[in-house]
Amino acid sequence: MPATTPLSLHQRILAAADDLFRRHGVGVGVDLIASAAGTNKMTLYRHFESKDALIAEWMRGIIAQKDVAWDEIIAEHPGDPNAQLVSWSRRTAASLAQMEERGSAILNALAQIPATDHPARLVIDEHRRREHQRIIDLCREAGFPEPEFTADEFYFLLEGAKACVQCIGLKRVGEHLMRLVDTMVATHGKRMQN
Amino acid sequence: MPATTPLSLHQRILAAADDLFRRHGVGVGVDLIASAAGTNKMTLYRHFESKDALIAEWMRGIIAQKDVAWDEIIAEHPGDPNAQLVSWSRRTAASLAQMEERGSAILNALAQIPATDHPARLVIDEHRRREHQRIIDLCREAGFPEPEFTADEFYFLLEGAKACVQCIGLKRVGEHLMRLVDTMVATHGKRMQN
DNA sequence: AACTCATGTTACCGAACGGTAACATCAGGC
């Protein structure tokens, strides 16, 4: 894939949708997305079965990025669940910058999709279960007592940060998040020494 | 206002809107709202200038309830900012039960209203500023060092809890919230003794 | 040249939805 290779139409449409969905929510019209991608609605529908399918694929892309991030985390700190947890929180704090304007893309999409059987929701639900389980496994691997409870607390803080960027601001939420996570790690460390 | 007084049409429409907006978001049609209120669209528009006005009034109602709650908190613990903060967190934890299905009504409304000049958004923004300032004042009144920072942290936790009810569940989020707030209060208490 | 295949263009359909006009109904007050 040389650097000069232009993006395929499929990719360009997805990129345009990503930009518009993040800024204005999944309510934006397909016509606008096609225009932003430098093409038209007809061609968009030659690449995506429906708008819902486009939304779902967009979600899958976002989640795939997170999976890549997890792979990197594990590669950077193999066998060190504590460091992996901290790295995860730091990465999440860093990613808050993308959401300052309109908040978490996933949370917004959830709020904007009322139908519980929407394909994108199924994708999100499954991702949440996996992410949650990942944290539980890490907490157990780290030897924390009550790994489920501790994992919930981590998850709670991270999701809370995403929801709060709009009202408190990026910088402060990041600081709070790291401070709280550090406190939690320290607390559980103390408990482990008992 | 005897107990047998039937609700006025205005109130009935607002009640129906409250139910439907919470369950399905502000995207539900006015026709459905009118039907749920036992009337029709025409009458609805005789009581509300527009759908946006209805949404805004619904939001004002929600926020007015929170103001009432604050009055009660202050009346229950006059001159005791610490107790007021704790009471506030406990009340918020209790109110999470209403959101288990679809999350916080305010957060959802924000995600579903892209226009930044929507009347409901103005109402929400002003409420957030007031709520935030309230917490800052309480933290200052309680003698916490860095009252702005501490207030941000309280706010962060509370909003985070609202955002997390859907994915973790009511019971656990409530526990986490109270535990974390208690930790925070204890931490700041220690700092004050230094 | 002929064929193929992806893309561009235009025009359109149908449904959902916010909002309104016109008229009917019906209760209460004078």
Add this chain to the structure above:
DNA sequence: GCCTGATGTTACCGTTCGGTAACATGAGTT
């Protein structure tokens, strides 16, 4: 009885938007 005011009913308008049909264009292949 009559007036008035609030409500019910129906039909409609205009817009937005997801989605599609039909045809044109244009590049690459053989």
